[in-house]
Amino acid sequence: MMTAPEIAVLAAGHYVHWGVIKVSVTNFAIIVSMVVVFVLALVVPFPHGDRDGSDRHRDRS
Amino acid sequence: MSAAPQVSPAETGGSWTAWLRSKITGLVPAGQALPDRQPAYVASWIYVFGVLTLAALVVVIGSGLALAVGGSAWWHTSSLGHFVNSMHLWSVELFFAVMVIHLWGKFWMAAWRGKRGLTWMTGVVAFVASIGTAFTGYLSQSNFDSQWISAEAKDGINSIGVGAWFNVLNPGQMLLWHVVLLPLVVGVIAVWHVVLVRRHGVVPPLDAGPPERSGG
Numbered sequence: 001m002m003t004a005p006e007i008a009v010l011a012a013g014h015y016v017h018w019g020v021i022k023v024s025v026t027n028f029a030i031i032v033s034m035v036v037v038f039v040l041a042l043v044v045p046f047p048h049g050d051r052d053g054s055d056r057h058r059d060r061s
Numbered sequence: 062m063s064a065a066p067q068v069s070p071a072e073t074g075g076s077w078t079a080w081l082r083s084k085i086t087g088l089v090p091a092g093q094a095l096p097d098r099q100p101a102y103v104a105s106w107i108y109v110f111g112v113l114t115l116a117a118l119v120v121v122i123g124s125g126l127a128l129a130v131g132g133s134a135w136w137h138t139s140s141l142g143h144f145v146n147s148m149h150l151w152s153v154e155l156f157f158a159v160m161v162i163h164l165w166g167k168f169w170m171a172a173w174r175g176k177r178g179l180t181w182m183t184g185v186v187a188f189v190a191s192i193g194t195a196f197t198g199y200l201s202q203s204n205f206d207s208q209w210i211s212a213e214a215k216d217g218i219n220s221i222g223v224g225a226w227f228n229v230l231n232p233g234q235m236l237l238w239h240v241v242l243l244p245l246v247v248g249v250i251a252v253w254h255v256v257l258v259r260r261h262g263v264v265p266p267l268d269a270g271p272p273e274r275s276g277g
Contacts, residue, residue, distance in 0.1 A: 034161060
């Protein structure tokens, strides 16, 4: 059976440190996942349903 | 920009409804309120994250309305209340994740180009207002988490001198900011942001050549 301090240590989660930077493993995993999704959004080809129907470089600014 | 011509009240015979109608229809160019065509460069997944943010916001507001109907006893005790509470939390998590990816994409394509500075700034303000809305949401859970977060936050809020007006230890005030004031701010700015995007069009990539004018 775990003692109260042992439970408290488990509940505190795990953290990673780089100098002044301290981030929980969970938050770090979320940030890494977001970066991965960002890179995938840049490199994964987008399906072209109607290539000829799109407006070519139309800029209304 | 090819927005519809603006009409003064004198030109509409003094009719304020006709004047207001012309203002509303002139907000975006004809056919651009709900367009069915986009420039070719929009065929990239990075352009999807803005509308994903809007979709998440719709789920956030919908689940928030359900929580408001049921109340805290409902979302703490019933299984359906737990589900809707979790849906509200996770739609917020997704809202922020896709909004930040949208922000990264727009930052690296310098999306403020082409007189889109106000579009960029409304996005910035919407992001900041969303953080405030999420923060007051954490304070409105009515559990030990919200007590802990408010106790941790009070010194920071007091240190910037606004604690007398924005009291994080007052759950009633935080709940009302969360369900009335801040959602109104986020909603209005989000609509303004979308109108500006539709008004100026999606920003072209940095390496795009001069616009090719098409018939569409």
